[in-house]
Amino acid sequence: MAATDAAAAHRSRHRAELTGGRRRAGRLRELLVSGVVDSFGLSLGWTLFTLVATERGGLPMAALFSSAMLLGVVLSAPITGWLARHLHGRTLLLLAGCTEAVLRIGLLAALLAGANPALVAVGVTVMHVAAFAGFAAMRAEVAAVDARPRAMTRYALSIAAVEAAGAGVAALLPMHRWSLAAVFAVYGLSLLPTMLTARRARTARLVTPPAPAAHATRVERRRAETEARGVRVPLPVLAAGGGLMLLSAGPTLLSVALATELHGQHAVAGAAAAFSAGCLLSSWAVDRVGRLRLPAAVVWPLWGVGMLVGWLLAPAHLAGLFLAQFLSGLSMTAFEGGMDARLAQAARPGTVTTVLAWSASTRALGSAIAVRTLPALIAAPAVGTVAGTAAAVLALVSLAALARSRTRERVAAANG
Numbered sequence: 232m233a234a235t236d237a238a239a240a241h242r243s244r245h246r247a248e249l250t251g252g253r254r255r256a257g258r259l260r261e262l263l264v265s266g267v268v269d270s271f272g273l274s275l276g277w278t279l280f281t282l283v284a285t286e287r288g289g290l291p292m293a294a295l296f297s298s299a300m301l302l303g304v305v306l307s308a309p310i311t312g313w314l315a316r317h318l319h320g321r322t323l324l325l326l327a328g329c330t331e332a333v334l335r336i337g338l339l340a341a342l343l344a345g346a347n348p349a350l351v352a353v354g355v356t357v358m359h360v361a362a363f364a365g366f367a368a369m370r371a372e373v374a375a376v377d378a379r380p381r382a383m384t385r386y387a388l389s390i391a392a393v394e395a396a397g398a399g400v401a402a403l404l405p406m407h408r409w410s411l412a413a414v415f416a417v418y419g420l421s422l423l424p425t426m427l428t429a430r431r432a433r434t435a436r437l438v439t440p441p442a443p444a445a446h447a448t449r450v451e452r453r454r455a456e457t458e459a460r461g462v463r464v465p466l467p468v469l470a471a472g473g474g475l476m477l478l479s480a481g482p483t484l485l486s487v488a489l490a491t492e493l494h495g496q497h498a499v500a501g502a503a504a505a506f507s508a509g510c511l512l513s514s515w516a517v518d519r520v521g522r523l524r525l526p527a528a529v530v531w532p533l534w535g536v537g538m539l540v541g542w543l544l545a546p547a548h549l550a551g552l553f554l555a556q557f558l559s560g561l562s563m564t565a566f567e568g569g570m571d572a573r574l575a576q577a578a579r580p581g582t583v584t585t586v587l588a589w590s591a592s593t594r595a596l597g598s599a600i601a602v603r604t605l606p607a608l609i610a611a612p613a614v615g616t617v618a619g620t621a622a623a624v625l626a627l628v629s630l631a632a633l634a635r636s637r638t639r640e641r642v643a644a645a646n647g
Contacts, residue, residue, distance in 0.1 A: 265424040272421020274397025299352035301599030303359025308592030312585040320432035327365035334358035367588035374575035384568030395507035402499035477597030479535035505553040509560025528632035537562030542618035
């Protein structure tokens, strides 16, 4: 017992000696709890929203609202960039949270009342602009406390896992008056912890540096011009993320509607639980893959293969659907966490919120195209064919990148 107490005391001292110590760990927990509560409420309400849409208009209506959602994520990047230049992190979080809370309740009520789907879709777009502006600000707060890939992936996996839990609960709820009232309450009030967390936000607005003095050197002028241009967005990285989601994210993002049409509404809860289990293992997977020290051009397509390969079996067997969702949860969360961590580490101070907004935006652009296109190309039972083809393409891309990397290493070794 004494040895155990001594080891615990040593670990406590070690944590205190780290940058930020216990204060950093406490802030990370605060951000994590706020994100988890918000995401559970969002997933609970949005899944009910999607189930109602699927019941009334089938897969096409569900795809319409999913595309509107993803369009909102795409538009959130330039809007978040503008807000980050003018607002402190706490103000941005409060503005986004209040806007989203009002729209969550209003849009669900409008759908249940039979409002025009096109008008509801416009509202969905605006709601997700606000939601992902707040999400970018929250991830910027995580990066300000701990910018390591493990911390960002842990935040992403917690969000994804609890979203899956919310989807499962929504699928099991009966459509009674009391259950709808409970969903409305949780859907709107779950943003309250985020608003409370905003009081301690560290992310400052991006301040444009002053113009160089008349006697400044050429180097000083060039540096000032570069800083004055504001955020530098790494376009190749963003394009790679968007392209990967275009090829691999469609079945996962339509999983509620696909599960309902393939195996019935009762399958949604099990699929959500499988996705959640995969999310919880993504941090472990990121650590194991990171030890291999492979370039992103090799690893990222393999995460895409993981999102897709299980869907080969999903149409034929309920267990195949669960496997597909498990692999999707693990792979999608690992990919998104790794991409965000890479961008946050490379961003200039004051630009992290904007860069992470563009990260989510480009991924959402690829996802929006995939979600909107998939129902037009195939019926639900044929999803395995499309998933298998896309997985094969991504596997070839990864193998080509690995071969190119090994060739460069051999050339470098020979020259050295």
